[in-house]
Amino acid sequence: MSSLQNEKFITANSNLTQFEPSVHGFVGVNSVSLEGSPRRDIEDRLIQTTQEISEFPFNHDMNSGNHLGFGWVQATVGNGVRSSSATSYLGPEFINRSNLNVLVNTRATRLLRANQSLTFSEVELAQDGGSTFQTVMASKEIILSAGSIMSPHVLLHSGIGDSDELAAVGIDVVHHLPSVGKNLTEHPFLWDGYQINSNETFDEANRDLVLAAEQLNEWTLNKTGPLVDSPLVMMGWLRVNESAEIFDRFGDPAAGNSTAHFELFFINGFIGTVPPTGNFMAVGVATVSPVSHGAVTLNSSNPLDNPVIDFHLLQLELYRFIMREAIRSIKRLFSAPAWDRFIIASLTNATTDEELDQYISEKAAGLFHPAGSVVMSARGASWGVLDPDLKVKGVRGLWVVDSSILVSTLLK
Template sequence: MMAQSMLFLFFVLVKSCFGRIFTAPEQLTTTSYDFIVVGAGTAGCVIASRLSENPSATVLLIEAGVSDNGTDSAVLSTPFLAAQAVGTIFDWNYTTTSQVGLNGRTMPYPRGFVLGGSSSINSMVYARGPSEDWDRIATTSGDDGWSWNNLQQFIFKNERHAPAWNNRSNVGEYNPKVHGHGPLMTSLTANPSELDHRVINTTAELADEFPFNLDLNSGDGLGFGWLQSTIGDSARSSSATAYLHPALNSRSNLDLLLNTQVMNLISTGGAATTLNGVRASQSETAANFTFTAAKEVILSAGTIGTPQILMLSGVGPKEELEKFDITTLVDAPDVGRNMQDQPIFFLQWAANGDTLFSFLNDPDAINAALAQYEQNKTGLAASSIVFNTIGFLRLPDNSSLLENGDPSSGPHAAHYQISFIDTFNGNGNQVAPTDGNWISGSVVLISPTSRGSINLTSSSAFDHPLIDPSFFTTSFDIGTAIEAVKTLQTFLAASAFDGFIGSPVTNLTTDAQIEAYVRAAAVTIKHCVSTAKISKANETGGVVGPHLQVKGVDGVRVVDASIFPFTVGGFPQAEVYIVAERAASLIKETWSL
């Protein structure tokens, strides 16, 4: 009998050490917390994890989407299946407005609807961007704490390099000195391709034009190098796997509420501009629940969700709110404005050597690789294999496209990016060949000057907003894309590709042909930012101040990609992790945690 009692006590004590996971608001045993984090995405998981490190702080994390370890979750964790999460239950499945610069096309606009947010469904690229990006954020915000040098502690706290599953030597492919000791794992491919080696050989052949960069996470934002992916222990390393689940598995002061949409922020006492509460529900017709934060609400709903929730809370452009009879609490014209995104398109060439094309078009080979992965987490499915090399480039200093100013953050920051894909990667409805060997090149516009917006469609949080990235609506953007295509063609004409590169699928020889191709082919690379941008504390413009607190209200901080004042020169997930680490530190300092 005593043994049974001791066993029962053991299970009670173990359970009390774990965070609690709820799938409906009515299951929660309290409605009051020190901190409420809205959105369990890339930033939200970091914030919830770091704040709950102090056992005296109670934290509620609310996620509209689903768990990352439930039904069909292999599509999230298996590196080979990474791209297949788009368009599934793990995606918000947004759609853009008609894009004037893309021949009137609309397009899917993927964002993560799952624990980990877009870090759970993205292409797993980890690139922090050039140091000048961060120094420009410091200047824009008036806070030197955002400078590259001052962020090193948070960079090292976030990420660590991990070996590929086969422990392949990657000496000379990255710089271990610029990697840290954090929970997020990054790695290089386990299976370099012939294409990869030819790319690197070209950087030796044409070093002046296409220099090799040992580590694109070093703060040096230009050149060609090996791509680093958020993969460790043969699986995707996301904000959920690196930060949230370890916290839930070890702390009792963290509650997670899934499948629940935050409708708006409200005042639950005190001044009307003290937004210390959230209203949440599971559907348009379900009951509403109110939760109160004794200290802060941290809004981490992303570049689309954050401005939508702010506007539904009465914080936004007055004329926009009045359209839907929303009472204006703070007339904040920049909420939902200044949206920037990076378009991407692909070009293809026949290849005379081995590529992944035949493997990717052989169901038996794919099934065998997935079976091997399921058995022992090894093989082609356990690592990045499709694209492993990437380059960040600038326009020439004397380019006429720069006559009206340089939109990049500095002379060592890129205007565009090209990468190399070891198979046929089509655009939209482009029909892929059925045999042969093929490679593709992608072009990404890194520093666009086009500006879009997020606008409401109703006063309901359950209605998707209007998403208008406004792609290719300036001469700089289309001109830079044209120059990038020419650069890619020059790169592949290097002698390192002799005997390997065959004919292009589409022969583009004039500017007019390239422009027509780009407008017909480009889509989003899913790097939207700037809809709640940071600015100096004493400036009337912007949405958040230097410490990410929403201007004009008390009790609310924004921590996600919406705060960036411009597109980033790397890949946003890396930058968001860094922002979230510093933001967590700022919050702890504010409340002496």
């Protein structure tokens, strides 16, 4: 399914200066929209900055295929309501189909083979936290789509993975496939905070239960007000100086010179425990085009135990360099006249490489975009987990279709 078929862009609160219609779909299943409440002063100042400093260009539509610059956030929201798979692909139009059954409070734990062969035909399910188990049989084939963490977790507990690692936790090896769980990629991010001269942030609602209840009531009755929007107001995709010496040693991790090294995203409020007074803006900083690799592994043979997740986030000097440059770019952005008398104080005083590295080490985390742990490779390749048709190498009846197959660079 193409993105145009998937997307149902909602235009009620939009105009052509905020998105490019030719790159969007309008009759799909997932609702997508721009913000539904009035623009805030943060957005106006960001737009003004794109006119004042050439380092920060304006981007009409970051989903057009050219994502560099600052632009409007598009969210999977329709008519003030989140459009998730539960409300779209599993919504009223589809949930009663005769060939669809949805089990709740249920978790796939293992895939089982038929008669000790390498054909997988059954799925073991744990229900209600593992109080009961049952198996279901596939009439044709099994599609595993549990995500970049749980898809390798299920495969490993099914005996598909590195034979030595499986044996070490007491799992019988069914098929030696060492790449399962490897090549896990994620991009590090952190929050930078600023106290601002504004009364348009959501900080007051986080302190005032009466105001929060009023906003919830407005949304409940009319699907209007500040709760129709994500707190994310705008985003920017940027590159560091291409002549930086570090690229001579590590190469450029981006796909090309029109691809970002980092992103900035602006939140109209404080992230964390809100101080008793003041209004705040949080700025998220994330590297993109990840090049380091971690792994999903097991710590026991119990499929209900959590896996061991190592993103290997900050091991490469290149990541730390890009994060430092991204934080410094925020300081340059806020030096524009558009921000005069608006920024009251920065919550981060780090400036030197050493101070920034310490700050990054303390604050960085993953951005909830893991990928690559069930990586696809060429048919017949000695590494990888899936063939190009998404079938698991060396077995029959088993496909994997989720973000675990995606990766920007490979560690064979």
